[in-house]
Amino acid sequence: MSLTNETIKAKLSEKFGDQVSDFQEPYGLLTFESPKEMNLKVLQFLYDDEALRFPFLTDLTAVHYPDKAGKELAVVYHLHNLIDNIRIRFKVFTDINSPDIFTATQLYSSANWMERETYDFFGINFLGHPNLKRILNVDEMDYFPMRKQYPLEDQTRIDKDDAMFGR
Amino acid sequence: MEKFSNFIIMVEHHIKLPEGSIEKATTTLNLGPTHPATHGVFQNILELDGERIVSAEQTVGYIHRAFEKLAERRPLYQITTLTDRLNYCSSPINNMGWHLTCEKLLGVKTPKRVDYLRIIIMELARISDHLICNSVVGVDSGAFTGFLYVMQYRELIYEIYEEVCGSRLTTNMGRIGGFERNFTNTAFEKLEKFLKEYPAVLIEFQNLFSRNRIFMDRTIGTGPISAERALNYGFTGPNLRAAGVDYDVRVHSPYSSYEDFEFEIPVGKTGDTYDRFLVRNQEMWQSLKIIEEAYRKVQAFKGADTEVYHADAPEYYLPPKQDVYTKMEALIWHFKIVMGETEIPPGEVYHSVEGGNGELGFYLISDGGRTPYRLHFRRPCFIYYQAYSELTKGAMLSDAIIVMSSLNLIAGEMDA
Amino acid sequence: MARPVRFNIHPIPADTKDSISMVNMPEGYTGEGFFATKLSDVVGLARKNSMWPLPFATSCCGIEFMATMASHYDLARFGAERLGFSPRQCDLLMVMGTIAKKMGPILKQVYLQMAEPRWVMAVGACASSGGIFDTYSVLQGIDQVIPVDVYVPGCPPRPEAILDGFMKIQDLVGEERLRRRNGERYKQLLESYGIQ
Numbered sequence: 205m206s207l208t209n210e211t212i213k214a215k216l217s218e219k220f221g222d223q224v225s226d227f228q229e230p231y232g233l234l235t236f237e238s239p240k241e242m243n244l245k246v247l248q249f250l251y252d253d254e255a256l257r258f259p260f261l262t263d264l265t266a267v268h269y270p271d272k273a274g275k276e277l278a279v280v281y282h283l284h285n286l287i288d289n290i291r292i293r294f295k296v297f298t299d300i301n302s303p304d305i306f307t308a309t310q311l312y313s314s315a316n317w318m319e320r321e322t323y324d325f326f327g328i329n330f331l332g333h334p335n336l337k338r339i340l341n342v343d344e345m346d347y348f349p350m351r352k353q354y355p356l357e358d359q360t361r362i363d364k365d366d367a368m369f370g371r
Numbered sequence: 372m373e374k375f376s377n378f379i380i381m382v383e384h385h386i387k388l389p390e391g392s393i394e395k396a397t398t399t400l401n402l403g404p405t406h407p408a409t410h411g412v413f414q415n416i417l418e419l420d421g422e423r424i425v426s427a428e429q430t431v432g433y434i435h436r437a438f439e440k441l442a443e444r445r446p447l448y449q450i451t452t453l454t455d456r457l458n459y460c461s462s463p464i465n466n467m468g469w470h471l472t473c474e475k476l477l478g479v480k481t482p483k484r485v486d487y488l489r490i491i492i493m494e495l496a497r498i499s500d501h502l503i504c505n506s507v508v509g510v511d512s513g514a515f516t517g518f519l520y521v522m523q524y525r526e527l528i529y530e531i532y533e534e535v536c537g538s539r540l541t542t543n544m545g546r547i548g549g550f551e552r553n554f555t556n557t558a559f560e561k562l563e564k565f566l567k568e569y570p571a572v573l574i575e576f577q578n579l580f581s582r583n584r585i586f587m588d589r590t591i592g593t594g595p596i597s598a599e600r601a602l603n604y605g606f607t608g609p610n611l612r613a614a615g616v617d618y619d620v621r622v623h624s625p626y627s628s629y630e631d632f633e634f635e636i637p638v639g640k641t642g643d644t645y646d647r648f649l650v651r652n653q654e655m656w657q658s659l660k661i662i663e664e665a666y667r668k669v670q671a672f673k674g675a676d677t678e679v680y681h682a683d684a685p686e687y688y689l690p691p692k693q694d695v696y697t698k699m700e701a702l703i704w705h706f707k708i709v710m711g712e713t714e715i716p717p718g719e720v721y722h723s724v725e726g727g728n729g730e731l732g733f734y735l736i737s738d739g740g741r742t743p744y745r746l747h748f749r750r751p752c753f754i755y756y757q758a759y760s761e762l763t764k765g766a767m768l769s770d771a772i773i774v775m776s777s778l779n780l781i782a783g784e785m786d787a
Numbered sequence: 788m789a790r791p792v793r794f795n796i797h798p799i800p801a802d803t804k805d806s807i808s809m810v811n812m813p814e815g816y817t818g819e820g821f822f823a824t825k826l827s828d829v830v831g832l833a834r835k836n837s838m839w840p841l842p843f844a845t846s847c848c849g850i851e852f853m854a855t856m857a858s859h860y861d862l863a864r865f866g867a868e869r870l871g872f873s874p875r876q877c878d879l880l881m882v883m884g885t886i887a888k889k890m891g892p893i894l895k896q897v898y899l900q901m902a903e904p905r906w907v908m909a910v911g912a913c914a915s916s917g918g919i920f921d922t923y924s925v926l927q928g929i930d931q932v933i934p935v936d937v938y939v940p941g942c943p944p945r946p947e948a949i950l951d952g953f954m955k956i957q958d959l960v961g962e963e964r965l966r967r968r969n970g971e972r973y974k975q976l977l978e979s980y981g982i983q
Contacts, residue, residue: 230718235719262723263749286618357922358927405872405897434885525854541943
């Protein structure tokens with residue numbers, strides 16, 4: 205009865221055909237991706253199906269790949285099946301010019317703030333989110349700091365002594 | 372009379388009240404970022420109807436320190452200092468979690484003695500975290516004594532950390548592959564002293580609170596949450612176990628040889644404040660049991676094994692200094708590690724440990740360069756603080772304060 | 788080095804005979820049944836031994852402050868038994884922990900609500916200068932928004948270091964001239980922070 209990565213892969217391919225692709229297992233964790241329109245359908249399937257019960261959203265975050273044209277921003281969901289003790293990772297890629305992804309808040313309430321944090325850092329617009337505002341940075345900030353082109357330090361700092369810092 | 376009406380008109384023009392605030396039936400109270408006792412900085416805007424809370428809106432981010440962006444600049448061994456400052460009440464657990472993540476990525480296998488020593492330190496950190504949480508719940512309900520009694524024993528835990536790594540609070544303990552130095556005899560003596568004296572203190576602390584009429588009246592029934600809602604909200608750790616779900620990362624995905632140890636997972640029923648308090652108390656007893664067993668196992672190593680304190684991974688663990696000055700390979704390894712030129716395999720790894728608050732996860736994507744490409748911390752406090760408005764719906768204001776402190780919200784972890 | 792150390796280069800050694808350190812009486816003129824001294828000395832002595840601090844604890848340094856307040860390293864021996872949490876009732880604002888840009892206006896508001904005479908102690912590296920967090924979201928030191936009297940370095944500073952900082956604040960309080968807060972230089976200092 206034990207659920208293995210193979211069984212999950214088989215069930216997903218059976219249900220979604222070629223919409224789920226790129227199955228990999230880095231360090232034993234099954235990872236797959238799907239087009240961004242399908243993300244809610246896949247999550248709902250993983251939640252409802254009796255064999256693959258994934259009731260727990262462990263993590264929701266994003267990664268910025270500036271080199272992949274057309275697929276710069278990736279939203280990564282980590283799900284956990286507590287009964288059979290299996291984790292999977294599900295990735296959805298989107299273009300940086302129109303980063304709209306459907307929200308997962310109806311399914312998992314924990315996605316609420318995690319999506320706000322992802323919006324705050326990367327600028328991904330979650331469609332249907334009840335309260336998509338910045339959560340960790342100041343509200344007046346007008347850029348998305350975790351994107352690769354932005355620097356770490358505060359550029360408006362005037363008292364930084366270059367002699368002391370070796371620049 | 373005329374002067375009075377003039378005054379009213381003048382007041383109305385100068386004081387701008389928000390729309391509809393006079394007709395509104397509820398009061399808006401700002402439980403602001405600076406509040407008493409040392410919880411940390413997060414803000415709650417409460418709508419009160421008399422003394423009952425109608426709704427609560429949270430604002431976090433007052434201590435956002437951009438850890439994830441900082442981590443993209445630092446080689447792997449420098450990120451340990453960042454992980455210290457996540458849940459700073461139990462920083463060794465964060466350090467060890469990070470080292471375990473790196474070891475998973477790099478494929479380093481640690482010897483058993485290192486694992487057992489790590490377990491001792493992690494369980495001490497868990498005791499230290501639960502002590503702060505439980506005594507602060509006491510302080511918030513008015514009982515300052517419990518806090519003072521147990522802080523004495525937190526000092527003893529700090530002394531043990533000092534013997535091992537030199538620092539009290541933000542420990543930066545251990546290296547990828549083990550520890551930086553072997554545990555000295557003083558460390559083991561202090562550990563024995565702790566194991567001997569602490570159970571009596573914990574019994575005394577429990578006697579103060581667990582069957583105390585006033586404490587029970589204040590905490591039973593406040594802030595309950597059902598198991599399904601808790602799972603949906605992403606609760607982990609003692610808060611989830613108080614709601615009835617026995618999910619503990621140490622048992623489900625054992626790391627660092629936890630599978631060799633036998634301990635129970637205390638589980639509550641209703642998920643209210645009293646259950647959370649009791650679950651944390653019981654976890655402290657279980658942690659004590661684990662430490663005693665781990666200490667016995669460490670003492671059981673004889674001969675050359677007692678000197679083992681790190682894995683045999685010269686690419687990632689700094690060689691001893693006398694070797695660096697005399698041998699060529701050691702010099703090369705030292706140079707490569709310090710300059711950050713070690714070979715980090717590209718890949719992505721997610722590893723989680725059972726922190727003081729729940730599942731602390733590290734999602735590390737490496738592109739083979741010297742620093743991570745992306746590092747994300749799955750912080751339990753951030754995820755379960757969202758449920759606060761549901762936990763306090765219909766509760767009194769004083770209950771809301773106790774619920775907040777019993778959730779063990781650490782601002783450093785919340786905002787990262 | 789670009790900047791030589793300017794402060795605290797001739798520290799005053801403690802006056803300990805038989806390992807007991809006595810508090811010195813202020814200088815004055817004694818006679819039969821009376822003791823005359825400067826008013827500022829008496830007021831300073833009274834103020835410094837009964838400071839009411841406001842612990843503005845944001846992060847890790849706050850936990851070290853809790854350890855300082857506990858029985859092992861007691862802060863109450865210095866007279867700071869009563870910790871106030873309302874700025875209107877406190878003399879000393881101890882800022883412990885990282886102050887982010889989101890928190891800066893709140894810190895300034897708390898400072899403005901304090902009544903003169905007020906002192907500020909920046910505990911920890913993050914409060915003094917931003918610490919290890921040289922990022923877009925962290926204020927690089929609270930002296931960007933409020934004037935600070937004593938900086939306690941450390942990450943986190945040991946409780947003994949916090950107590951040492953507290954004792955330096957006590958020295959400042961004891962030596963302060965009564966007219967300092969009305970003077971021109973103090974007004975200029977506040978003006979530079981935009982505080983009226």
